[in-house]
Amino acid sequence: MSTKENLKYTHHVLLVDDEPSILKALTRTLRRLPCTLHTASGGPEALCLLEESRHAFSLILSDQRMPEMDGATFLEKSRKFYPYASRILLTGYSDLEALTRAINLGGIHRFLSKPWEDDTLIQAVTETLQQYEVILENKKLQIMLSRQNQELEAKIQQRTADIQKQNESLSRVNQMLEDSFYSTVRLLASLVDRSAPELSGHGRRVSEMAAMLARHMELDAEEILHIEVAGLLHDIGKVGGTPGILRGNPQQMSKEDFQHYRKHPEEGQSLLQLIPRLDHVGILIRCHHERYDGQGFPNGLSEQEIPMGARILSVADAYDRYLHIPELSAEAVRLLSRQEDSTLDHINSQTLKRQAAAAKVKQDAFSRHDPDVVKALLDLLKNQGLGVKREKSLILEQMEPGMKLARPLYTVQGRFLLPYNTIITKEIMQRLNQIHKNEAIQEPIQILPA
Structure with missing residues (x-):
């Protein structure tokens, strides 16, 4: 069966068994795959290899019955070094308790019985590596999306800040235009009264x-x-x-x-x-x-x-x-x-x-x-x-930003200041107080209810 076409990457695979003949047989069979094979004769040796290795292992295949450390225990400890690597347990006897422990603690993805058929072994390893590649692709995609999201968030924050600055600038321009408009109206109204x-x-x-x-x-x-x-x-x-x-x-x-x-x-x-x-x-x-x-x-x-x-x-x-x-x-x-x-x-x-x-x-x-x-x-x-009827009558000192005029605002001499429905802002309050010092504003001022 073809295998190279089934895998996208070259993988590092660790084979662990205390019997040299089994390791040789596994190595001979799995050479058909696009993998770099590493071997260890037991759990302690394999853990040292995992700790010191610079390789990123995609798959760890271990025998269950080994003298110093059984496969379930080894696979559990291996998760400390390679938490995302796939794991296959190789067992030559039926031990439900050991298998259950390997699944729960070692996080194995599948198990194989000894002796094995070469095609069955190759198919199992290939499928496991394919699953690993899917996980790897997903993680790469997640990293890429996370990076893109961070970049997008930064762009959004920058764009938001730019828009806020533009809005503030536009608000100032609009306020200037509004001031200019009312100044023009006041000037023309004064022209009528004085002429x-x-x-x-x-x-x-x-x-x-x-x-x-x-x-x-x-x-x-x-x-x-x-x-x-x-x-x-x-x-x-x-x-x-x-x-x-x-x-x-x-x-x-x-x-x-x-x-x-x-x-x-x-x-x-x-x-x-x-x-x-x-x-x-x-x-x-x-x-x-x-x-x-x-x-x-x-x-x-x-x-x-x-x-x-x-x-x-x-x-x-x-x-x-x-x-x-x-x-x-x-x-x-x-x-x-x-x-x-x-x-x-x-x-x-x-x-x-x-x-x-x-x-x-x-x-x-x-x-x-x-x-x-x-x-x-x-x-x-x-x-x-x-x-x-629901209008509130206030003097200038009682007015606060956010209030809305119920009627136009004039000075006592009849000079127009602000139209009906104007929302009072801090800037408007400051201008009104300044005007009031030089030319009294007509009071009471009618305010619409909130």
Whole structure:
């Protein structure tokens, strides 16, 4: 039978027997295999050979019955030097107890009876060495996989560290961009307030009301931010206009002022369209004077053609004007008095103004305003801020990193600082404390519940 083709490696095999004739017979038979054969005349000699040898033995074949040390004992001791070598026990008599001990202590892989058939011996040794080769290949594979895993783990750790550094760098860049964005918004809002005292506070109030309406109508956070910023800047196209244009009452404008007034939404969009992240805000500003019935300007859009954010701005803007511009507020109160057929003298002045402003906005539902947005406004007013009851009111000293703003944050002078839904970080807290030293921040600050 062919043997060389059955084995991949040349193996070192140790043959142990106290009878020289048996060793010669084993050597003669096993020379057919691609093996280097080593012999020992007993257990003690074999153990010395194993201890001193530089060879890696693949197989140890031992006779069981030897005078100084039996095969089971020798094979057990041999495991100290070559724990992974295969072991075959050669026995010339039936001794179940010795065989059991050899299996349990010596870790033998198989046993052969004496006398043996040469082909049987060769086949047994070949199969045992093949099993050893499988074990050897598995161990090599395990070592290779372990090394590759270690290298991969090192690469992963390095890559993780690189990604973490990149994320930290990206976070810093994003924070810089965020700071730049809010700085731009604050600058533009300040420009509106300083250039048009008549509008001072109007943008902030519209922004807050529009954001509350958007939250009540369950818009997503990004859209709420756009609406909030658009509320702050919706009148930026009026900057530089006459007092009549700034006050926004068409009935008191000259023909020339009215023509310029109708252009301010487009002017506002033009000012913002080249500023990163403000392009969508510009669209909302352009459309906030469109009417639900299609009679608005600049494009005569109607109903769903008008962006939802612009429809919300329209309601928030109108409500604030009827509440704070004296002649518009007086007009709204007169309307409410006629509707109620009463002087309404018994109602608190500020409450009366709010009711009158709400009634005027309600009157314009389906014509000027989206009825769904008007309903949201009436719901908010009826419930005195539905959807924000769970907000916590804190002063700056009580705020901690991780808290989230429930409303936009301003200074007491009305300068915009941060939008709704901003998560407070350590860096933001440091900046707010620094700002508070020079320009008081409006308190209490509204925080969303955790």
